[in-house]
Amino acid sequence: AQSVTQPDIHITVSEGASLELRCNYSYGATPYLFWYVQSPGQGLQLLLKYFSGDTLVQGIKGFEAEFKRSQSSFNLRKPSVHWSDAAEYFCAVLNNNDMRFGAGTRLTVKP
Amino acid sequence: NAGVTQTPKFQVLKTGQSMTLQCAQDMNHEYMSWYRQDPGMGLRLIHYSVGAGITDQGEVPNGYNVSRSTTEDFPLRLLSAAPSQTSVYFCASSSLPTSGRPEQYFGPGTRLTVT
Numbered sequence: 001a002q003s004v005t006q007p008d009i010h011i012t013v014s015e016g017a018s019l020e021l022r023c024n025y026s027y028g029a030t031p032y033l034f035w036y037v038q039s040p041g042q043g044l045q046l047l048l049k050y051f052s053g054d055t056l057v058q059g060i061k062g063f064e065a066e067f068k069r070s071q072s073s074f075n076l077r078k079p080s081v082h083w084s085d086a087a088e089y090f091c092a093v094l095n096n097n098d099m100r101f102g103a104g105t106r107l108t109v110k111p
Numbered sequence: 112n113a114g115v116t117q118t119p120k121f122q123v124l125k126t127g128q129s130m131t132l133q134c135a136q137d138m139n140h141e142y143m144s145w146y147r148q149d150p151g152m153g154l155r156l157i158h159y160s161v162g163a164g165i166t167d168q169g170e171v172p173n174g175y176n177v178s179r180s181t182t183e184d185f186p187l188r189l190l191s192a193a194p195s196q197t198s199v200y201f202c203a204s205s206s207l208p209t210s211g212r213p214e215q216y217f218g219p220g221t222r223l224t225v226t
Binding site for chain 1: 142146151152153154155156158161167169170183184201208211212213214215217219220
């Protein structure tokens with residue numbers, strides 16, 4: 001069955017430190033890939049997306065993600081985290097008409 | 112341009128009651144979908160539609176019905192609410208996945224409690 005895995009339930013980083021959130025998926029073909037962010041009590045905001053082409057994609061708020069076909073991964077990165085980045089992050093995969101989300105990674109930012 | 116709108120924002124139901132969650136979009140998107148979000152489980156696809164008159168089941172369809180009579184509207188019906196359906200529900204819309212650039216836009220969500 002197709003699935004999306006975010007191995008880290010909760011990550012804590014210091015403000016100014018770098019960040020990497022992991023995402024792996026299990027699909028036969030290359031699906032469309034997304035990262036969303038959700039602040040408490042809010043809806044989902046799209047950070048970035050991969051449809052095809054360059055495997056390193058840039059998003060909003062200084063985030064980037066790299067698609068690695070050989071590892072079935074789409075990890076999210078940010079070189080320097082800000083306190084306002086504290087939120088929950090979801091990786092999502094769209095294959096045909098079926099959208100699957102990971103369980104999410106909650107990011108805490110220490111001052 | 113309102114994007115994706117959902118009503119109501121909050122709802123409390125008693126077990127066995129029925130209700131309809133409304134979703135509308137003004138972007139002329141053909142693909143619309145409903146998700147539920149539960150703690151520790153991310154979002155799970157309930158039903159989706161690729162155009163007026165065409166709907167299909169997602170990952171967790173049991174207990175929910177949908178219909179799509181217009182491009183703009185995609186209501187979600189709970190025929191007999193159960194406590195297990197207590198959740199936050201999100202509606203989303205996008206161009207068709209076959210378009211090559213299916214970026215989904217999400218509504219603000221409906222928080223449903225079933226007692």
